[in-house]
Amino acid sequence: MNLLDSLDLTKGDILKIFDIADRIEKGERFSLKKHPILVLYFEKPSTRTRIAFESAITELGGNAIFIDEKTTQRTRGETLSDIAKILSGYSDFIAARLYKHKDLLEIAKNSSVPVINALDDLEHPTQALADVYTIRNHRKNLSKTSVAFVGDIATNTANSLMTVFSRFGGPFTLIGPKSVNPNATYVNKAREYCKVSVTDDIEDGLEDVDVVYTDTYVSMGEELEAEQRRKLFAPYQVNSAMLKYAKKDAIVMHCLMAHRGEEITGEVIDGPKSVVWEQARNKKLLNKAILIYLSQSEDDHLE
Ligand code: CP
Numbered sequence: 001m002n003l004l005d006s007l008d009l010t011k012g013d014i015l016k017i018f019d020i021a022d023r024i025e026k027g028e029r030f031s032l033k034k035h036p037i038l039v040l041y042f043e044k045p046s047t048r049t050r051i052a053f054e055s056a057i058t059e060l061g062g063n064a065i066f067i068d069e070k071t072t073q074r075t076r077g078e079t080l081s082d083i084a085k086i087l088s089g090y091s092d093f094i095a096a097r098l099y100k101h102k103d104l105l106e107i108a109k110n111s112s113v114p115v116i117n118a119l120d121d122l123e124h125p126t127q128a129l130a131d132v133y134t135i136r137n138h139r140k141n142l143s144k145t146s147v148a149f150v151g152d153i154a155t156n157t158a159n160s161l162m163t164v165f166s167r168f169g170g171p172f173t174l175i176g177p178k179s180v181n182p183n184a185t186y187v188n189k190a191r192e193y194c195k196v197s198v199t200d201d202i203e204d205g206l207e208d209v210d211v212v213y214t215d216t217y218v219s220m221g222e223e224l225e226a227e228q229r230r231k232l233f234a235p236y237q238v239n240s241a242m243l244k245y246a247k248k249d250a251i252v253m254h255c256l257m258a259h260r261g262e263e264i265t266g267e268v269i270d271g272p273k274s275v276v277w278e279q280a281r282n283k284k285l286l287n288k289a290i291l292i293y294l295s296q297s298e299d300d301h302l303e
Contacts, residue, residue: 036062142168
């Protein structure tokens with residue numbers, strides 16, 4: 001079993017992963033079947049996801065091997081299908097951070113071990129699991145919780161967060177410029193489970209919202225359009241004035257890395273409504289739970 005798309009996750013899968021995370025938090029010890037090796041194959045930089053996975057597998061009794069794509073024979077034309085066959089021959093899991101989702105599917109097709117999406121152009125499912133777990137820590141009943149994603153509503157983070165959160169039925173709002181269209185596939189799929197609204201009106205969009213979520217305006221690979229994007233999204237900066245439209249006790253989230261003064265002010269990200277450090281810490285916990293869940297699913301498959 002792989003974790004490639006948030007779209008593949010049922011509410012049952014998510015609850016099982018959350019249950020493993022809860023049990024780890026209560027001190028239950030899980031060990032994987034044998035000394036497991038996790039290969040991290042990354043084309044893009046990472047501060048959190050890489051280290052969260054490396055520390056997770058280490059605490060589960062295994063080892064991580066990190067490979068920056070630039071140091072592999074990929075730079076001299078080796079195919080991803082060959083690389084996937086080789087890496088899966090040496091390891092028990094592969095976590096890949098890639099520019100293109102289709103390349104992740106190519107790795108998964110040629111891997112003999114579970115493949116995990118550690119971010120690509122369409123998805124960031126491990127982030128979304130940590131995010132929704134964090135929201136659940138603050139709002140027990142997710143079906144009565146409303147989330148607004150503010151800013152660049154066409155991102156991988158928005159797609160995965162909307163999809164995972166939708167499984168619990170609470171309303172989800174995408175607030176961003178009129179000229180930016182969210183991914184229709186993800187919006188339509190989420191609408192099978194919850195109400196999804198799309199608006200450019202900040203005041204309307206934030207009415208009665210429990211969770212205000214934002215992300216960088218310039219995702220990895222979009223650096224050439226940086227100035228243009230900063231201008232486009234500037235009115236959607238999450239700041240104290242904007243938060244007056246949300247519920248009084250609303251929490252603020254950001255998947256990080258943050259650009260203080262751009263998508264969010266320092267006053268907000270470092271202020272009392274922010275749960276971003278807890279959110280980032282939960283990435284290690286949820287990555288552990290994902291590794292355990294995938295290895296249990298592999299065992300079930302073999303039985
Ligand atoms: N949130 C996140 O994926 O962080 P990194 O890019 O640092 O891994």
